[in-house]
Amino acid sequence: MTGHHWGYGKEDGPSSWYKNYPVAEGNRQSPIDIVPNEASHDRDLGPIMTNYDHCTSINISNNGHSVVVEFNDSDDRSVIKGGPLDNPYRLKQFHFHWGGKGHGGSEHTVSGEGFASELHLVHWNAVKYKTYGEASTAPDGLAVLGIFLETGDDHRWLHMITDVLYMVKYKGSITDFKGFNPNCLLPSSLHYWTYLGSLTTPPLHESVIWIILKEPIEVSEKQLGMFRMLLFTEEDDDQKMRMENNFRPPQPIKGRRVRSSN
Numbered sequence: 239m240t241g242h243h244w245g246y247g248k249e250d251g252p253s254s255w256y257k258n259y260p261v262a263e264g265n266r267q268s269p270i271d272i273v274p275n276e277a278s279h280d281r282d283l284g285p286i287m288t289n290y291d292h293c294t295s296i297n298i299s300n301n302g303h304s305v306v307v308e309f310n311d312s313d314d315r316s317v318i319k320g321g322p323l324d325n326p327y328r329l330k331q332f333h334f335h336w337g338g339k340g341h342g343g344s345e346h347t348v349s350g351e352g353f354a355s356e357l358h359l360v361h362w363n364a365v366k367y368k369t370y371g372e373a374s375t376a377p378d379g380l381a382v383l384g385i386f387l388e389t390g391d392d393h394r395w396l397h398m399i400t401d402v403l404y405m406v407k408y409k410g411s412i413t414d415f416k417g418f419n420p421n422c423l424l425p426s427s428l429h430y431w432t433y434l435g436s437l438t439t440p441p442l443h444e445s446v447i448w449i450i451l452k453e454p455i456e457v458s459e460k461q462l463g464m465f466r467m468l469l470f471t472e473e474d475d476d477q478k479m480r481m482e483n484n485f486r487p488p489q490p491i492k493g494r495r496v497r498s499s500n
């Protein structure tokens with residue numbers, strides 16, 4: 239019996255995930271709508287620090303839900319620390335969520351406004367937990383750094399990713415992707431909002447400390463269009479489903495507090 243099938247379509251999309259993943263209706267689900275003037279400014283929330291050693295990227299793949307760049311997480315070479323985190327969290331992978339041509343695409347929204355896309359850098363607490371799997375089910379197990387992408391100028395470094403997307407067009411495809419330093423995808427300001435939430439795809443574990451950067455990065459419409467040439471479907475699948483709108487809409491805040499760095 240393979241794991242539950244889920245997707246972003248009418249039948250298997252976000253509104254039906256609760257059937258196989260009841261935590262979808264839990265008290266700390268993600269994403270959420272962030273309302274800046276309701277966020278509490280916390281003086282003792284320090285800056286976040288990323289220390290990404292470029293030689294830890296391994297491969298890039300299409301998992302049928304997004305395009306994912308995996309990292310070697312066997313030591314603390316590439317970590318995020320500071321801010322709301324009690325210790326360094328190890329970079330495991332990053333991936334994207336995006337919309338269809340011209341509308342929506344991000345998962346988190348700001349005052350109800352969505353962005354064209356959202357980049358998630360996924361880290362796990364290797365100080366407290368032995369494996370990513372164990373951390374992914376613990377309330378302080380994961381830290382995901384979210385970065386909004388808006389359309390505008392070409393992003394000089396995103397080309398390193400969009401130029402190889404043709405190699406991972408189909409679900410299940412994977413190719414080498416070494417020497418990529420995700421520091422090149424960060425905006426100039428590391429000011430952020432932070433709150434306690436969950437994975438935004440099944441299994442929707444409530445194990446994520448979210449850190450969402452306030453400043454979006456700019457990418458061109460052309461670069462975003464490259465993501466939309468990816469497919470949800472496998473090479474031998476006769477129906478070719480374009481990979482787009484792979485985002486979960488905002489979930490109930492359920493009394494949670496969103497904190498803001500200075």
Ligand SMILES: NS(=O)(=O)c1cc(F)ccc1F
Pocket residue numbers: 358360382436437438439440441
């Ligand atoms: N979109 S997400 O950053 O919450 C996420 C990260 C994972 F590693 C696995 C599942 C996820 F949904």
Ligand SMILES: [Zn+2]
Pocket residue numbers: 333334335358438
């Ligand atoms: Zn994500």
